[in-house]
Amino acid sequence: MTWELAFLQALNGLQYGLLLFLLAAGLTLVLGIMNFVNLAHASLYMLGAYLGASAFAGSGSFLIAGAAAVFGTLAIGLAVERTTLLAFYARDHLDQVLATFGLLLFFNELVRVIWGPQSMYMRPPDGFTGTVSLFGALYPSYRFLVIVAGLAVALGMYLLIHYTRIGMLIRAGASNARMVSVLGVNIRLLNTLLFGMGAALAGLAGLMAAPILAVQPGMGDNVLIVVLVVIVIGGIGSIRGAFFGALIVGVVDTVGRTYLPLALRQVAERTIADAAGPALASMLIFLFMAVVLAFRPQGLFPARR
Amino acid sequence: MTWFPEPVSLRSPRAIAVMLFLLCLGLVPVVAAALEQSFYVTLAARILILGLAACGLNLVLGYGGLVSFGHSLYVGLGAYVVGILSFHGIGSGWVHLGATIALCGLVAFLTGLVCLRTSGMAFIMITLAFAQMFFFLGVSLKQYGGDDGLQIATRSDFGAWLSIETNSALYYLTFALLLLTLYLSWRFVHARFGRVLRGAKSNLQRMRVLGFPVARYQVVAYAVSGALCGIAGMLLANLTRFVSPAYMSWTLSGELIVMVMLGGMATIVGPLLGAVVFVLLETVLAAYTQHWMLVLGPIIVLIARFAKRGLYGLLK
Numbered sequence: 001m002t003w004e005l006a007f008l009q010a011l012n013g014l015q016y017g018l019l020l021f022l023l024a025a026g027l028t029l030v031l032g033i034m035n036f037v038n039l040a041h042a043s044l045y046m047l048g049a050y051l052g053a054s055a056f057a058g059s060g061s062f063l064i065a066g067a068a069a070v071f072g073t074l075a076i077g078l079a080v081e082r083t084t085l086l087a088f089y090a091r092d093h094l095d096q097v098l099a100t101f102g103l104l105l106f107f108n109e110l111v112r113v114i115w116g117p118q119s120m121y122m123r124p125p126d127g128f129t130g131t132v133s134l135f136g137a138l139y140p141s142y143r144f145l146v147i148v149a150g151l152a153v154a155l156g157m158y159l160l161i162h163y164t165r166i167g168m169l170i171r172a173g174a175s176n177a178r179m180v181s182v183l184g185v186n187i188r189l190l191n192t193l194l195f196g197m198g199a200a201l202a203g204l205a206g207l208m209a210a211p212i213l214a215v216q217p218g219m220g221d222n223v224l225i226v227v228l229v230v231i232v233i234g235g236i237g238s239i240r241g242a243f244f245g246a247l248i249v250g251v252v253d254t255v256g257r258t259y260l261p262l263a264l265r266q267v268a269e270r271t272i273a274d275a276a277g278p279a280l281a282s283m284l285i286f287l288f289m290a291v292v293l294a295f296r297p298q299g300l301f302p303a304r305r
Numbered sequence: 306m307t308w309f310p311e312p313v314s315l316r317s318p319r320a321i322a323v324m325l326f327l328l329c330l331g332l333v334p335v336v337a338a339a340l341e342q343s344f345y346v347t348l349a350a351r352i353l354i355l356g357l358a359a360c361g362l363n364l365v366l367g368y369g370g371l372v373s374f375g376h377s378l379y380v381g382l383g384a385y386v387v388g389i390l391s392f393h394g395i396g397s398g399w400v401h402l403g404a405t406i407a408l409c410g411l412v413a414f415l416t417g418l419v420c421l422r423t424s425g426m427a428f429i430m431i432t433l434a435f436a437q438m439f440f441f442l443g444v445s446l447k448q449y450g451g452d453d454g455l456q457i458a459t460r461s462d463f464g465a466w467l468s469i470e471t472n473s474a475l476y477y478l479t480f481a482l483l484l485l486t487l488y489l490s491w492r493f494v495h496a497r498f499g500r501v502l503r504g505a506k507s508n509l510q511r512m513r514v515l516g517f518p519v520a521r522y523q524v525v526a527y528a529v530s531g532a533l534c535g536i537a538g539m540l541l542a543n544l545t546r547f548v549s550p551a552y553m554s555w556t557l558s559g560e561l562i563v564m565v566m567l568g569g570m571a572t573i574v575g576p577l578l579g580a581v582v583f584v585l586l587e588t589v590l591a592a593y594t595q596h597w598m599l600v601l602g603p604i605i606v607l608i609a610r611f612a613k614r615g616l617y618g619l620l621k
Binding site: 105279 | 366416419422427429430433434435437441444446447556562599603605
């Protein structure tokens with residue numbers, strides 16, 4: 001248990017957390033402001049990864065891959081919103097869950113039809129295949145890029161929401177959508193904009209994750225559930241909550257997986273520790289969520305209403 | 306004391322349809338034996354088991370208005386009770402049944418306590434997260450097969466009189482349990498307890514103001530519903546002689562919701578009807594194309610869009 005390992009694990013946690021944030025930021029806005037449960041967010045993430053990986057394999061340019069992932073998911077997201085989801089905005093959560101669940105199954109299969117059932121792998125872009133030295137510890141430079149990009153997006157969103165007119169409308173829509181609409185703002189257009197932004201961020205997350213994780217059908221499903229945990233911990237509809245929630249979950253999960261089995265060996269028999277360690281580590285974030293809910297059902301950083 | 310909790314005209318088209326439907330289900334093994342198509346018994350048993358789980362879910366989803374997206378957790382848990390007890394040489398079906406009801410009821414009670422602190426959207430996500438937590442627990446249980454699952458050598462042993470070694474016997478046991486569940490849930494929703502639950506669905510605030518400890522009723526309903534899904538899981542493990550974390554996958558939770566909505570929420574027979582139609586649809590589509598999800602996904606969207614009252618609602 002050296003300092004270096006702890007530092008690298010913390011960085012990995014940060015990187016995972018920022019990836020979760022990219023997904024959670026868009027989803028929490030859709031959930032909180034539009035009051036819409038969108039499980040198909042996972043599909044947009046998956047499509048972003050596929051589009052990005054294919055464009056990168058075809059062109060060799062990471063910029064083109066980025067454009068394909070972000071604008072591709074944006075276009076798909078808006079198309080799905082216009083054709084299908086619009087009819088569900090006024091419906092109850094159950095119908096929304098069911099409809100987006102159906103979409104999720106559809107897209108998982110669609111990807112399997114187009115790209116085949118086997119996993120795709122994407123190599124990191126040129127110049128980011130090696131490692132960087134951070135305070136004497138070697139860290140993969142691509143993962144470092146993910147951290148930087150994640151922080152940049154977080155900063156950009158902060159500026160957008162607090163210092164632009166669009167951001168002001170989003171905040172106003174979060175507190176009282178009806179009132180904003182009465183004041184003459186086209187709330188439908190605002191909703192579509194929000195949805196598109198969420199879709200583009202999901203696509204970006206997919207692209208960023210593609211060189212780290214396997215690109216495969218259904219890759220978004222498990223991530224989606226972790227993102228929902230993030231949102232519940234942070235507070236539904238709160239960008240700040242999504243940010244801190246994502247970082248907490250990312251670090252708790254990563255560090256827990258590394259250190260919990262080691263820690264258990266100190267207190268229990270090796271065989272028991274080896275069996276219980278990974279089990280407990282995989283349950284850690286969910287237990288954390290349960291504890292948070294037991295004390296603060298509204299989340300740690302609830303959106304101000 | 307009357308047998309029916311609400312006045313029913315046995316000659317109404319709806320009652321006749323329901324009785325015919327149940328009669329058809331009861332005859333499946335006989336017909337399958339005559340046609341020498343034992344596959345149908347397995348398929349029909351699967352339908353009944355999922356129907357039982359959907360009925361359990363319907364108690365909280367339909368009557369309680371609590372959208373649980375995590376009921377596969379209890380199906381999987383019930384299946385794992387059979388798998389793990391058999392693995393350690395405990396084959397008695399009565400022990401399996403008792404342990405399933407106790408464990409699933411307890412887990413549902415405890416997670417229900419946490420989940421019910423929230424409502425609406427957060428409730429959906431938290432039930433989903435708890436199911437996923439147990440899914441990962443199943444994956445990490447390497448001694449019980451982990452990801453690959455666990456074969457079950459022999460089915461639960463209910464004694465010589467109630468042996469479920471043949472698929473037909475298992476089918477009839479499931480059918481009997483299902484009929485019992487349907488009847489008891491019919492009584493349940495018309496009893497004081499069910500009325501409180503339904504009242505909380507339509508107007509939570511009013512029920513609270515009337516002085517009902519609504520959360521307590523909901524937790525108990527959640528536990529009962531979890532135990533019912535557990536029994537379904539136990540039967541499912543017996544049918545397939547296999548259990549794996551896939552039994553806790555969140556797609557199963559979604560499918561159970563589809564069955565309830567397709568058949569008709571907050572109706573007694575609806576979820577069973579939904580299970581029949583949904584599983585048959587799945588089977589037929591899968592026979593035509595490997596990519597049947599491509600068709601099923603949009604169908605689910607359409608069900609969410611249009612099937613407000615469900616198939617049972619179409620029967621007048």
